[in-house]
Amino acid sequence: MDIRVVVQEVSYQGQAVLEHSAYLEVVHDCLRRLIDADHIAWWRQDDRVIQTWGYPDDVYPGPEAFGVAIHQHPIILRYRSRASTMRPARISDCRTRSELMSDDFYNDYMRSMRMNHQLMLCTARPEKLTGGSGWGLSRESGDFTDQDVFGAHAIWPVIRSLDRFALPWPSPPGFDEGRSRAGLTQREADIMVLIARGASAQQIASLRRISVTTVRKHIQNIYAKLGVHDRILAVVKAHELGIVEFPAREAK
Known part of the structure; x- marks a missing residue:
């Protein structure tokens, strides 16, 4: 083998x-x-x-x-x-x-x-x-x-x-409502979840089989819809809306 x-x-x-x-x-x-x-x-x-x-x-x-x-x-x-x-x-x-x-x-x-x-x-x-x-x-x-x-x-x-x-994880109870309130598409919400888990643009591109350029465009749209300018604030806002849960501590 x-x-x-x-x-x-x-x-x-x-x-x-x-x-x-x-x-x-x-x-x-x-x-x-x-x-x-x-x-x-x-x-x-x-x-x-x-x-x-x-x-x-x-x-x-x-x-x-x-x-x-x-x-x-x-x-x-x-x-x-x-x-x-x-x-x-x-x-x-x-x-x-x-x-x-x-x-x-x-x-x-x-x-x-x-x-x-x-x-x-x-x-x-x-x-x-x-x-x-x-x-x-x-x-x-x-x-x-x-x-x-x-x-x-x-x-x-x-x-x-x-x-x-x-690994697909269960969505938080308020996921659909939060996504709707933020105006995120299904793809944008999916990428937001990966951002909350700590995935880089390159990792997201590899996971979803799309280009890094496309990922970065989605991230720009997410920031605009959430009214934020960086990943940390995006995660905080998405958490407040019920779209994501704060990630567990990473294994070392």
Whole structure:
């Protein structure tokens, strides 16, 4: 498997997908081709959603698992304790075998769900009371190899960017009313959301397959309609109108 090909594919396909479940399927398929795993899961803690592939019905990790995992999962605890470390990690990188065998969370939760070995790609920083967001790959037997970790490191920056900029998020309750009040077109509102997430004009152009010149023209129109002259004030105004929510802190 050529890692570069898979990374390029997830970047190209992920940017083109605007529907939530289709986007997750694109990333899942690329991860599955890159790294062998029994189970794969994507989660986002803020709205307690989880999508899984390969889990038997009797061990399905429902949303209620979040309340336990965000406080006790060895990899999430590692991310919290090492603020500068957000790169993919195996559970075996965080605990020795003997430590895991005496860990209640590992024995009562992970082993019971046949997740004896796990590799995590975190896309949003876990905070004190949240588990952030990301992808977890699990196996019942055989730990993930150094080559698996190398592949995870290669694809992680792309997935992290896609989760932040390309992943369709639910619109705020006042989105349609706010867009109408501001007089923004659907395209302008879409670009305003990407601006609020911190996307540059070049990133927006890549995500929406339009030229940078076109993006900048849309941004000029947005500023004029909102009565502002820069990105910060545009985000503040759009937030006041209910078009965007203030972005979560970026993972490092």
